[in-house]
Amino acid sequence: MSIERELIGGKHPLYVNFAVGLEPIRTTHQTDLRILRTRDGRQFIGKMSKSKVKKWGETFALLIRRHRPDVPLEGPLWLQLVFGFPLNKADKGKGCAHSARPDWDNLPKTVCDILTREGFWHDDGQVVIGTVVKVRTPNPFVGVRVSPCGHLIDDDFIKLTYDSYAD
Secondary structure, three states: OOOEEEEEOOOEEEEEEEEEOOOOOOOOOHHHEEEEEOOOOOEEEEEOOOOHHHHHHHHHHHHHHHHOOOOOEOOOEEEEEEEEEEOOHHHOOOOEEOOOOOOHHHOHHHHHHHHHHOOOEOOHHHEEEEEEEEEEEOOOEEEEEEEEOHHHOOHHHHHHHHHHHHO
8 A cells, every 4th residue: 555656846646556455346336325404395316315325435445546646647547447346255365357247447436536526637528548457366455556648648549540530
């Protein structure tokens, strides 16, 4: 559960890297949404106060606060997430890929919302490259690495891809 920070000018973190010993949530953001009513009868979409996702999010937020950079990360970012789910009996004590639910594309939503709320960056729209890995492991965890990605965006590849569709 270490954090690594490389600083620019001693102030702005170049990247944030940490893991917290918390079992990943199996219920996703979408499954917890409900149509609720205000006291005056207006409807809205939200989460119940006792929702599993909400409780998991509160715990996750508490665990990551000490890893928050002093100032939010700037510019385009690369987010890498590793979700370490507990082993099941068929795994026989060995870590392996987790190819069952929840789907990989539903896992980052809650984490991104919490990272935004906790001030790791200004907005999760800054994430332009994302990697999600699901594994089974003896010790469940959620790993997060956020780094700038301007140097990873290959202009030649983008132009080649665009040109091939433009024809």
